[in-house]
Amino acid sequence: MKLAGLVVHGVQVTPSHRRILFPAVVVSEPAGTYPRFMSTTANDGTGSNATMSLCDSYQQVKERIAAAAEKSGRRADEICLVTVTKNASMDQIRELMGLGQVDLGENRVQQLTQRAGQVEEFLQRRMELSAGAQEADPLPEFVRWHMIGSLQRNKVRKAVELSRLIHSVNSLRLAEEIQQVSVKCDKPVEILIEVNVTSENSKQGIAPAAVRHLIDQIDTMVNIKPRGLMCMAPLMEGRPEQERLDGARHCFERCRELFEDIIRAGIGGNRFDILSMGMSADFEPAIEEGANMVRIGRSIVGESTES
DSSP states (O other): OOOOOEEETTEEEOGGGOOOOOOSOSSBOOOOOOOOOOEEEEEOSSSOEEEEEHHHHHHHHHHHHHHHHHHTTOOGGGSEEEEEOTTOOHHHHHHHHHTTOOEEEESOHHHHHHHHHHHHHHHHHHHHHHTTOSSOOOSOSBOEEEEOSOOOGGGHHHHHHHOSEEEEEOSHHHHHHHHHHHHHHTOOEEEEEEBOTTOOTTSOOBOGGGHHHHHHHHTTOTTEEEEEEEEOOOOOTTSOHHHHHHHHHHHHHHHHHHHHHHHHTTTTOTTOOEEEEOOTTTHHHHHHTTOSEEEEOHHHHOSOOOO
């Protein structure tokens, strides 16, 4: 599906051609090299699972992202891949960094705190070991942590301190808490509005009709910057594969239309440019419907490797 363009502030844009703008360095420490040895169970795109190296499964996902991007008239580098590390071992996280993956996501603040600390320790150790090395360090210079799961107000401080982007803001009360903490920490925060497109009781998120008003209110807060929308496809367990994918596509289409309406209205400013949709089971239709950020875990790292 080729996506139609919008004209915003005199410039033609669409979710399919909006480059996500992040600072060059967010959380950075020099790091060294390490061997690639982990294996994982990853979906091959046909519904079957095959055991392959983490490198192979990562590259396969990147190829699928590129193919889906091409279908919607985009380049692969216009899609930001957030690798979800919920089920990953620390060895896998290190290997992902070695493959150049800098955007990592966690569902829970407790695990985010643990993983961010482990990564920081690893980077510091590699910096010490690589000090004075003559060869250039091949690893990324930074890691961006994404808080992608539901966020309780009593866990906001750690999320603000550690996250580059909070994906799950779904109420004014949560936004106000983030604002208060960010002022105390003297750290501006970028967020996504979590939208419950399908109005499922089992899902978090704000109703589509209330999104504009929430963004207008957040725009008055000095330390919070709304960057876009996030949504999840409906739960359709036990349904035929094509029916499930069609349901996901319809959800993503509705979220993209809401995203475009907000841009047309000039709400959120000129950096309201992120549409985070799609996970392991449905990231291809999400990209085809306009997502420029996807959150993928299982298809890369497999099922849980830690107790």
